Amino acid sequence: MAGVLVAQPPPSVREQARGYVATLAGPAMHGRGYVSGGDSLAADWIAAQFDRLGLAPLDGQRYQRFHFPVNTFPDSVRVAIGGTVLQPGIDFITDPASGPAEGRFALVRPTFADLADPDARARLFARPPGWAAYLDRPATTDKDSLHAYAAFEAELVRHAPVLKQGGSKLTWSVANEALPHAVIELRAGAMPAGADSVELHVRDRFIPAHAARNVFGAARARKKGSTDWLVITAHYDHLGRMGPDALFPGANDNASGTAMLLCLAERIARHPLKKVNVLFIAFAGEEAGLQGSMWCAAHPPVDLRRIKLLINLDLNGTGDDGITVVNATEQRKAFDALVAINKRTRRLAQVKPRGPACNSDHCPFALKGVPAIFLYTMGGVSWYHDVNDRPETLPLTAFDGLYRTLIDLVDRY
Ligand SMILES: [Zn+2]
Structure with a gap:
């Protein structure tokens, strides 16, 4: 007599992902950026995971090495206005391309009209050093005016430090250049009323050729000698630290996608x-302008023509509203397969199509004709490029659903 087959529910990978995210976005990895070797520590850790999971190096290579310029902030960044010391990462951020400033500066508040007037500009720039400009948010939404404002600002920073009034949400980033003076963005409400001076201790360190590594792991097909590839990618780098006091953990961006890659691996x-x-492929340098994926697409480790599909995973940590598939309109077959799987399983609230966008690591490959899609989750917490993108508050709502959906997709190959 045949035994009774009981369908076992597949085990949850969310708890495992939680562990991966906690490690990658923990303080010991320094935000996987450019202070205290954060990105390099993450590369070593991911390589150790690939070893543990039994993924082979590619042609004997675990890493693909490349270089790019990056501006960094290893030292404490201090901003005090009218006796109030502002909290780094919360009350202010440096412009990613900020240069240095040291000492007390008289605050000058040029208006848009001042900046637009060549004589007023010339008088401003002729002032002896010891001043910093404070720029209010432009009152206009007119494109040409905003463009002019940005051009004045770029000219201004060649002469003096600049403080800019930002919005209620500060969004940090990474720059490949360094400006001659400090540029600071203040959170709305952080500028004390009537302040006439600012104390700045800002020291950037520009690295002309930062050494970074993409990490490779391969799982060969059961069919011997297959030359076809499916490529699964996620960037592991994030913004790092703005001095020792402001950590950008990057739990959603992109410890979550790296965790998904490890679970699939x-x-x-x-x-x-x-x-x-x-x-x-775990990519480095994404936040610095898709550096790792651009290098990889230009120096491909496998024949690009043999790639059946590239699936890029970035921002996989939420999911109340399902997922978006970037490049869905170009990769109809892969998108339709995801929709069909979800119609049957109802694991995801929605599988939403989106057109091409050069917003993550799939792009350099898509531009070379590789069939590539990029998946991100939607809904839930919206911390992004800030000190609040932390593992403790990352819900991983759709993590199991997306994982199983992807397994169903790749099992067709
Ligand atoms: Zn990202």
Whole structure:
């Protein structure tokens, strides 16, 4: 008599992902950026995970090395206005391209009209050093005016430090250049009324050729000698630290996608695909302008023509409103397959199509004709490029649903 087959529910990978995210976005990895070797520590850790999961190096190489210029802030960034010491990362951020400033500066408040007037500008720039400009948010939304304002600001920073009034949300980033003076963005409400001076201690360190590494792991197909590839990618770098006091953990961006990549790697290393090899790539330098994926697409580790599909995972940590598929309109087959899987399983609230966008690491490959899609989750917490994108508050709502959906998709190869 045949035994009774009981369908076992697949085990949850969310708890495992939580552990990965906690490690990658923990303080010991320094925000996986450019202070205290954060990105390099993350690369070592991911390589150790690939070893543990049984992913092979590619042609003997675990890493792909490349370089790019980056502006960094290893030292404490201090801003005090009218006796109030502002909190780094919360009350202010440096412009990513900020240069240095040291000492007390008289605040000058040029208006848009001042900046637009060549004589007023000339008088301003002729002032002896010891002043900093404070710029209010432009009152206009007119494109030409905003463009002019940005041009005046760029001219201003060649002469003196600049403080800019930002919005209620501060969004940090990474720059590949360094300006001659400090540029500081203040949170709305952080500028004390009537302040006439500012104390700045800002010291950037510009690195002309920062050494970074993409990390490779391969799982060969069951079919011997297959030359076809499925490529699964996620960037592991984030913004790092703005001095020792402001950590940008990057839990959603992109410890979450890296965790998804590791969970998929574990499953596929144990159960290789039938016909297609799988290459996992953890990219560096995404936040610095898709540096790792651009280098990789220009120096491809496998024949780009043999890539059946590239799936890029970035911002996979929420999901109340389902997922968006970037490049869905160009990669109809892959998108339709995801929709069909979800119609049957109802794991995700929505599988939403989006057109091409050069907003993550799929892009340099898509531009070279590789069939590539990028998946991100929607809804839930919206911390982004700030000190609040932390593991403790990352819900991972759709993590299991997306993981199983992706397994169903890749198992067709
Ligand atoms: Zn990202």
